[in-house]
Amino acid sequence: MAANKETTGVIYKCPLCFNNYIDVPVDTFEDGKYHCVKCGFVGTKEELLQKYAEIRDRYKLRNTRITLEEQRKF
Amino acid sequence: MQMYELQRKVGHDLGFKSTIFIGLDFLRDKEMVERLKTDRDNYGDEIAVWLTSDSKAGGGQVWLIRREDKKRVVKNSIDAYIEAFGHAPKSVGNYVMDADLIEIVKEYCPEVEACVAGCFEEGVKVFHGCNNSWYLFSEGMPWGPWYPSKTHSARPAKNYDDWAGVVAVPHLSRDLVLGFENRNDFFASHPANIQRGLANEGYSHEYDYNLCDQYRMQKDFNDGMSYYQMHVSPGWLSRNFNIIDPDKITQTLYIETLQYIAELRDNGEVEVLTFNEFAKEYKKQVEIGKPTVAFAKDILMGSGKQYYWICNPGHRLLVDTFQGGSIGDLRPYAGEYAAVTGPDAKNGRYLYNTYPYIIQSQYRTGYKTHSTDGTRTTLIMSHGGESLDMCDYNTTVEAINNNGNIQQLVLKPVEVKFSDGFTAKIQTVYDFLNDGNILITRRVLSKSDALGELLLQEYVKASYGFIEYPEDMKDITLYCDGEKVIDYTYRNTQYKKEGGKEVSALIPEISTEVVLRPETVASVVTVREGNLFSPYFTLTAEHIVNEDVKEIKTWLQIKKLQV
Numbered sequence: 001m002a003a004n005k006e007t008t009g010v011i012y013k014c015p016l017c018f019n020n021y022i023d024v025p026v027d028t029f030e031d032g033k034y035h036c037v038k039c040g041f042v043g044t045k046e047e048l049l050q051k052y053a054e055i056r057d058r059y060k061l062r063n064t065r066i067t068l069e070e071q072r073k074f
Numbered sequence: 075m076q077m078y079e080l081q082r083k084v085g086h087d088l089g090f091k092s093t094i095f096i097g098l099d100f101l102r103d104k105e106m107v108e109r110l111k112t113d114r115d116n117y118g119d120e121i122a123v124w125l126t127s128d129s130k131a132g133g134g135q136v137w138l139i140r141r142e143d144k145k146r147v148v149k150n151s152i153d154a155y156i157e158a159f160g161h162a163p164k165s166v167g168n169y170v171m172d173a174d175l176i177e178i179v180k181e182y183c184p185e186v187e188a189c190v191a192g193c194f195e196e197g198v199k200v201f202h203g204c205n206n207s208w209y210l211f212s213e214g215m216p217w218g219p220w221y222p223s224k225t226h227s228a229r230p231a232k233n234y235d236d237w238a239g240v241v242a243v244p245h246l247s248r249d250l251v252l253g254f255e256n257r258n259d260f261f262a263s264h265p266a267n268i269q270r271g272l273a274n275e276g277y278s279h280e281y282d283y284n285l286c287d288q289y290r291m292q293k294d295f296n297d298g299m300s301y302y303q304m305h306v307s308p309g310w311l312s313r314n315f316n317i318i319d320p321d322k323i324t325q326t327l328y329i330e331t332l333q334y335i336a337e338l339r340d341n342g343e344v345e346v347l348t349f350n351e352f353a354k355e356y357k358k359q360v361e362i363g364k365p366t367v368a369f370a371k372d373i374l375m376g377s378g379k380q381y382y383w384i385c386n387p388g389h390r391l392l393v394d395t396f397q398g399g400s401i402g403d404l405r406p407y408a409g410e411y412a413a414v415t416g417p418d419a420k421n422g423r424y425l426y427n428t429y430p431y432i433i434q435s436q437y438r439t440g441y442k443t444h445s446t447d448g449t450r451t452t453l454i455m456s457h458g459g460e461s462l463d464m465c466d467y468n469t470t471v472e473a474i475n476n477n478g479n480i481q482q483l484v485l486k487p488v489e490v491k492f493s494d495g496f497t498a499k500i501q502t503v504y505d506f507l508n509d510g511n512i513l514i515t516r517r518v519l520s521k522s523d524a525l526g527e528l529l530l531q532e533y534v535k536a537s538y539g540f541i542e543y544p545e546d547m548k549d550i551t552l553y554c555d556g557e558k559v560i561d562y563t564y565r566n567t568q569y570k571k572e573g574g575k576e577v578s579a580l581i582p583e584i585s586t587e588v589v590l591r592p593e594t595v596a597s598v599v600t601v602r603e604g605n606l607f608s609p610y611f612t613l614t615a616e617h618i619v620n621e622d623v624k625e626i627k628t629w630l631q632i633k634k635l636q637v
């Protein structure tokens with residue numbers, strides 16, 4: 001897998017596989033798009049990032065601090 | 075090395091005494107050993123052994139090699155440690171330590187007091203998540219520290235004679251909700267793994283703090299004791315292919331999470347200990363056999379879900395309030411299923427340091443979603459020819475009561491309404507005994523018509539297994555009032571008895587007997603086998619709730635089956 005140079009060697013993961021919490025790297029092909037080795041995902045970097053944002057949306061409390069006292073009452 | 079230096083500096087700047095786990099390579103690295111000695115002497119760090127397989131054993135993971143190879147690896151590592159530091163180690167670890175490995179360590183080096191010995195609920199979901207490449211099966215164990223038994227390292231010892239002689243801790247502290255529902259590695263006390271699960275948003279990482287506080291809250295139910303551990307290898311902090319964020323974010327989240335723990339320590343909210351210090355403290359504060367409870371609330375998805383966990387020498391069990399307070403996971407420790415891992419494991423289950431389940435609603439269906447229901451418990455409530463299923467109703471925890479070795483869970487009452495307008499308000503109370511006995515009480519708080527007919531059927535559907543696929547059930551036998559009534563042949567046979575006193579299933583493969591026994595004689599008890607498309611067994615006990623009956627009590631008992 002080719003490392004992504006823009007993010008210090010990070011290899012992006014397939015957002016479709018990740019939707020089911022499966023970590024699979026995507027690689028760039030000659031068409032400049034990212035392809036998944038496990039499923040049929042193909043997309044640009046913008047599409048990748050958009051799908052990551054959608055995945056994060058499932059964590060509705062990700063930006064909410066819930067202190068110990070708040071958790072007790074939660 | 076650069077990232078190790080970062081960890082070292084951050085830890086010492088914050089005044090932490092750390093436990094540094096090192097493998098054989100570093101134990102033989104003189105320069106590294108000198109640096110570690112300096113940190114031990116100047117900052118009180120503990121140097122511990124990370125046991126690793128070797129090429130002679132074929133590589134892989136240390137708990138998955140032959141016993142003779144485990145012995146060599148332990149000897150080489152301990153000898154190298156003593157040569158390097160002049161004394162024996164007090165702590166050793168790996169992701170999993172099976173009963174064999176702990177026994178070998180303890181025999182060769184009795185000074186060892188603490189082991190990292192497992193990963194709470196790491197198994198099927200992580201295996202799938204790593205594209206079926208992470209062969210680590212360590213489910214059905216405690217989520218916090220425990221005294222591992224001699225015969226299965228995931229099972230807490232029932233008494234001193236049963237104890238393997240070390241204090242075990244999980245590799246990380248896992249989210250008590252999402253560790254059950256999802257990948258345990260994404261939702262754990264490891265900021266980089268949380269990034270891996272995309273649960274941060276750039277520098278915003280509230281979940282790291284919330285998870286720490288989820289564990290702090292458990293003090294409320296465990297006599298003031300809770301345990302939280304961050305265990306991060308340097309490789310996670312820079313150029314880790316699993317993480318999409320730039321390194322600066324990764325390192326900042328790690329540092330800020332440690333800063334939060336330091337702040338808690340400075341305010342007297344937590345105590346920071348090395349492994350060896352913790353083992354000593356644990357032995358002072360917690361006696362062998364003491365039950366542990368966890369009240370798990372969803373702090374990430376926003377679902378409002380609550381789970382209750384109880385772990386004692388008789389069982390580890392989860393109550394799912396989202397499904398009417400049914401049992402969603404049950405590991406029958408009282409059966410004392412014995413297992414070690416490695417190619418020479420006698421039971422043929424080479425891979426699994428998982429303690430088997432008899433109920434696992436995530437892997438084995440639970441409440442009916444498609445074809446039939448799977449492993450679960452419930453209360454079937456019948457009136458006027460209509461039946462309602464308690465799993466259809468949400469409840470929450472009303473009270474968690476600690477009565478020493480009996481732990482009680484009281485759920486908020488549920489009101490059910492039948493199509494003819496008849497209603498009943500029912501409250502479920504569980505009493506968990508240390509020996510594997512569970513008393514299920516259904517309080518009938520009110521009925522809209524005191525004379526209205528109401529039947530309550532306690533319902534237990536179970537099986538046994540290690541992963542999501544079914545095991546061979548042909549050795550299972552089903553009993554009613556002490557008499558064998560069904561040999562499990564996948565024919566879906568049912569046996570019914572009016573006025574029956576108990577029904578049970580004997581599962582020789584995991585040396586376990588499961589009994590459903592009404593405290594007062596039931597109107598009807600049934601026992602049923604399944605078929606290959608629904609490979610379960612079902613035990614039920616039904617009561618008529620007339621105007622004099624205010625509650626029904628039923629025992630769900632787990633017993634050791636002599637095989």
